[in-house]
Amino acid sequence: MWMVPVAAGLGVVMMAGTVWAATSVAQNVFVGAQPESVLPGSSIAFAKLDLRPSGGQLAGYTQFVNRLPDSMRDEIDPDADPAKELVDSYIDEAGLDGMSYEEDFEPWLGRHFGFAMWVPDSEEAATESGGTTMAIAIEAEDEEAAEAALDEIRSATDEDTAFDVRDDFAILAPNSAALSDLESQVESEGSLEDLDTYNQDMEAIGTENVASAWMDLGQLASTAAEDSGSGTGGYGLDEYGGVQQPDPMESLGQYEDVSGRMAVGLRIEPEYMEVRGDTFGLTVDGVSTADYDLPDPGLQLMGDLPDDTVFAVGGSGAADMMGQAYEQNPEELSDLEDLMSELGLTMPDGLTSLLGERTALGITDLGGSVDEFFGGATGPPSLQYRAEGADSQAVQNAIDTMWENSYTTPPGVTSEGSVTVATSGTTGTGRLGDDAVFKQTMAGTESAHMGMYLDLRPVAESAEESAPEQWGAVGASVTFDAETMSMRARWAPNGGG
Known part of the structure; x- marks a missing residue:
């Protein structure tokens, strides 16, 4: 049952971006490339955010926003771009005085975002707790502009982040070994988009989601068990705003035998916002x-x-x-x-x-x-x-x-x-x-x-x-x-x- 607050938390995190998508003018509305097309099919966890809804979704979002309490709706700026606030904050923290959102990011930054975590083949690529690594995929509407901006960031900072721009996405990994491992994983295993199990699970929760996530619970449990044995506690939630609640990864890692998958989706209907989480073939210590x-x-x-x-x-x-x-x-x-x-x-x-x-x-x-x-x-x-x-x-x-x-x-x-x-x-x-x-x-x-x-x-x-x-x-x-x-x-x- 720890999955229920995880699903609800996903919905809360994505709410601000959803309100923006619901009330902004729909420019170039279309369903473009999705981040799972460039992330590995061997992923054990994946999440994505889609701030470019279809015309039907946009109409539903607008109706939902109109049902929000007055005190909340008064705080919404329909013309605000959540990406600008995030990018401006990053520019300030990284000390990128010569860069700006309008000049260096807005021309290429799309509205599809994805995150994936997997167990790499090489130890050099393992950068996270439990021997995993990760990558972020950001839609790039202008690949040359995206590459120029990321090149400038890498030159101006001491970060080891490696990136590649291809297939309409800028892909960022913690280091070059992780990026190379991602490429070899996609080449050998295919992308997550090619995985039938992933597609079936996501279709089960509905495709009209503004945010969604997918997890291989068995692999995550194994990773969490290894991590808990190392004493690193790398999956704690306290670092995210001081949230005091049980660590779901720690809870999952206490079981010896876990199998199954989980898919989570956040969708907006005219009358409500709903987070749905489905498990598939879930067994815990041999019981289902x-x-x-x-x-x-x-x-x-x-x-x-x-x-x-x-x-x-x-x-x-x-x-x-x-x-x-x-x-x-x-x-x-x-x-x-x-x-x-x-x-x-x-x-x-x-x-x-x-x-x-x-x-x-x-x-x-x-x-x-x-x-x-x-x-x-x-x-x-x-x-x-x-x-x-x-x-x-x-x-x-x-x-x-x-x-x-x-x-x-x-x-x-x-x-x-x-x-x-x-x-x-x-x-x-x-x-x-x-x-x-x-x-x-x-x-x-x-x-x-x-x-x-x-x-x-x-x-x-x-x-x-x-x-x-x-x-x-x-x-x-x-x-x-x-x-x-x-x-x-x-x-x-x-x-x-």
Whole structure:
């Protein structure tokens, strides 16, 4: 599940460039050469950014920008070029006083960018942690101008970066050995564009993406394991703005046997921005979803939560999946077994007693929950729990046990047909599924196995935004079968510029 925040992070990083592409005048709109055409098919990780959308994409981007909250849209300069800001910053840092974006970069700098990492054949080419090397491909609309600019940069700096300009791209590598290795890899293995597996995976997530990435998880895991053994910690995220979160490469490297691939894409639709990440043939330590009896999908219970729900999670078959995992490896879930024992239940049947076949939890007072997190709440948050097929008496007994020494009122337990309902505090009387923002945010996720929903309107209101209703909501879902796991994260703003 570390893949979900990685995918979301990719979307956030690319947002500024996407807004520029959505609101700028479309000049010379066409689908030109793509960076995977000049990067090696042996790549174990690849990412690209496309700031030259097709006419249809541009129309969708413009509509999406018009749905952004006023306070965000007011900060957007539709004529701004993100490349200029980046290049100007580099010129200043590198001390290239005789160069300028307008004279030396704008005439040739295209809008297709790519990055690839691979394991080189020569040790001299290995410049990154884990014995890998990398290269960047930048679209060059004027190859002579690109070569002249890069030549001037190399002459004016002490950097060892090697470059080549060919096939409509300027290709930059850490040193000449890495560049030579890239060329030999492409010659012997073909380019990434020639790799059928890559093309099939990218087609699965859709081709209308402004940014995308592809990874060979097995190769990355091997590389990460070697890197962790060296103690270099070369894949940490702290250097990027001081982000404090688990290192995904370190998490991947702790497993002995990983195989499979992952593709991630960021796309913009008129009503939302979505990051989608799919895994293909993923196995971890010999285990995959193919080893489980997969439950029927469905997030219907989330729609039955109160209409004032601010945060909701839901799932189908969670008890069954966890029960199968317990039977395969009970030692890994010993803590859960102890918890169930404290509630007077046994594994794995006790899971079904509490969770049922489908489960949903909704919190209706996010402000109180935030206060509680910071130690200022006077009581628990208002919430509703719904479990289809659960044992109402088991749920009641579990609540009685958990609230045995509490001074607060425990949730009340009722039944609505086959659904056990536990409610605490004050909740709305309508259905969340009838809310227009919920429908917009969670559209197309009805057949997912797991889902999450967060209404940003009360969050924006607590932040004293002038138009909190324009922030809409964010949602996420996970769907899986025997071969593929698909994860989606979506933001659906509700501005009306």
